[in-house]
Amino acid sequence: MDPIMDRVLLATGVLGLVITEEIPVWIAVFVILRDTVMACGALILQRYQRRPLDVIYIGKIATACLMFGFCDALFGLPYVHGLGLYNLEFLPGINAQSVPLGMFFIYVGIVFSSVAAITYIMQGLKIMRSKH
Numbered sequence: 001m002d003p004i005m006d007r008v009l010l011a012t013g014v015l016g017l018v019i020t021e022e023i024p025v026w027i028a029v030f031v032i033l034r035d036t037v038m039a040c041g042a043l044i045l046q047r048y049q050r051r052p053l054d055v056i057y058i059g060k061i062a063t064a065c066l067m068f069g070f071c072d073a074l075f076g077l078p079y080v081h082g083l084g085l086y087n088l089e090f091l092p093g094i095n096a097q098s099v100p101l102g103m104f105f106i107y108v109g110i111v112f113s114s115v116a117a118i119t120y121i122m123q124g125l126k127i128m129r130s131k132h
Helices: 002-019 025-045 057-075 102-130
Strands: none
Touching: 002 025, 002 057, 025 102, 057 102
16 A cells, blocks of 8 residues: 555645646656556556566656655745756746756656656566566
8 A cells, every 4th residue: 555655645746736837737647647557567467476576776766856856846946047958838947947956857757767667667578478
């Protein structure tokens, strides 16, 4: 139950940040969808092995970046100027919009989280293939 409750807490916090317009909707969709896919994958993988996959450090780094970023987005300090690299509305901070510093940690967390998710999926598929 503990991991499930951790994810429920994260999802509700992320949704709160969307409601208060602290983060774009796509970030919440990504985080919630990623957690849903990983949870479903873990349930499927239980048919092939009882033990869950070993945790990888890039996943821990992703979680730390996301948690720091979400907390900083909530507090909104310090605010930094946007980089002005692209004029894309859905990438605050990468565009010229000023954002809390934590937004950049969220972006790094999303990249690391994507790499971790792909790694877990590949490990799971390898286990499933080996058990057939």
